[in-house]
Structures are given as C-alpha cells and as structure tokens.
Amino acid sequence: MTRADAPAAATLDPRGPRFAAGVTSVVVVVVLVTGSGWLALAQAVVFASTAASVRYGPYGRLYRWLIAPRLAPPAEREPAAPVRFSQAVGLVFALTSAVGYLAGAPVVGAVAAAFALVAAFLNAAFGFCLGCEMYLLLRRFYPVRRTS
Amino acid sequence: MPFSLTGLVVAIAAIVAAAAFGLIRRARDGRLRPVRPDPDTAHRQLLSSLGVAPDAPLTLLQFSSQFCAPCNRARAVYAEVAGSLDGVRHVEVDVAVHPEVVDAWHIRRVPTLLVVDAAGEVVSRAVGVPTRERVLAAVAPHVIVSP
Secondary structure, eight states: OOOTTGGGTTEEOTHHHHHHHHHHHHHHHHHHHHTOHHHHHHHHHHHHHHHHOGGGSHHHHHIIIIIGGGSOOOSSOEESHHHHHHHHHHHHHHHHHHHHHHTTOHHHHHHHHHHHHHHHHHHHHHOOOHHHHHHHHHHHHSOOOOOO | OOOOHHHHHHHHHHHHHHHHHHHHHHHHTTOOEEOOOOOOHHHHHHHHHTTOOTTSSEEEEEEEOSSOHHHHHHHHHHHHHHHHSTTEEEEEEETTTOHHHHHHTTOOSSSEEEEEETTSOEEEEEESOOOHHHHHHHHHHHHHTOO
16 A cells, blocks of 8 residues: 555544444444443454554544545544544443453443443534543643642 | 343433533533633733733633644634734643643633733633634624724
C-alpha cells in the first residue's frame, strides 16, 4: 500500500467514527442480551485495533468500503487523536465486561457493557464523545502540582 | 443462543438514559449565558496572565484541550466573529497548561467560552459550539458601546 495519503492520516471523516459507534452499540446490545463474554472480548479486540490505528480499525474499514463511496466527501475532517483516546477508554470497559462474563460474574459484565453502550450510543446518536471529555475530568481529579 | 432478560432490560435502560442525557445536553449546549460580576480580583488577574489584554474591548477566551474535536468547530466560529468585528479578540488556551484558571472558573468541559470585557470582567460564558449568530448577539452590545 502506498503512503500517498499519509498527510491525511491524522484526520478523519467524522462520519466514520459515528458509524463505528453505531455498530458498537448493536454489538454491545447483543452482548447484554446473550451475556456472551466472547463477543465482549471480540469487541475489546476491535477497540484495541481502532485505538492503535483509527484508519485500520475493522468498523472504520467497513465504513470506507461500504458507506463512504456512496456519500459525498466530508465537509470537514476531524483529528484522529480524540477518537483513539476514546477507543482506549472503550477497551477498558469491554475488557472488564468480557472478564466479568467469562469469570462467572455476569453483574460486572453487564454493568461494564452498559457503560460502553451509553458512551457508544451517545456518540452514534448525538455525536458526543464521552471518552474525549474524560481527559478534562481526569485533569480535575489529578491536577498538575502547583509550582508556586 | 442464550437469552438474558436482565441483559435486555439493562440494554434498554442504558439507551433510554443515554438518550435523555443527550437530549438535555443538546438543548443546553451552545448557549451564551450572562455571568454575574465576580468580586474576586485575583480571578481577573489570572485572566490577564492568559493574554486577555485590556486594549481589546472584548475577548473571546476559549478553553480547549488536546483530545477535543468540537474545539476545532468552536475555534472556527470565534475566529470568524473576531475577524468580522473590530475590537473583538479570540484567545485560545489549553486547559492542561492552565489548571489554576480551570479551577478558578469551574471549567468542567471543553470547549468552554468566557466573554471578557475591557475591564477584565467575565460577562458571559458558553459550553459547546454556539452558532455564529448567538455569539454575535451576545457580543454586539459590548462592542457598540465602546468603539
């Protein structure tokens, strides 16, 4: 694969992550309804690969192959860094859910999946990125030490 | 395939809660609200340390962070307003670099906007991405009285 598109690699068509959040919402609903730890683990792998590279995350590929060719080019592009950060947050919840279900603690599995579903649904339906906002909350709870 | 009724109920509850949260937040975001005068002069000095200069009649002080896509859209709106109105400046600061200001002004989300007048007083604030028209409506009275 050529790297001719490399300068655009740091930005995204913002509709891609929203589509991915929609797919994630459906997958997490299936996790809750079936109580499948293995499906939660598969979603955790998706989060991990998307956090590593948004462009080559499975749902992002699906968007570019199936959806993007049928749409007009995006009016604006967004930075990839916030999406990667939020996928890493999603990874923590999906892993917790998978471990909970597989280790025989379905309440832990369901609660973690419910948090992931809230975040994914807010992104898909409203374009809000809770994972991105956690950055500022973390700063408030762990403020930089004052030098004065 | 196994079926969990509890899981289905949890899924529906999560979606209803998220939808309610999203609708409330969408209704509140992007509105500029007036701010009562702050008697604490130390807070004003903090703002001037950020580059809110007294020579500008009005400053659009935007708080952003590194992981923040809406901050880019907010920046475009504020930069356009600042470019189209004489006496309006746009200053953007990173919350990670200025935690003391974030604490003093209770900034909980990015992007947050503080509209600062020539006296260094914060006159209104907004969270999220306001439309250009809303910013102009909030800004115009302050700019016209001090040409």
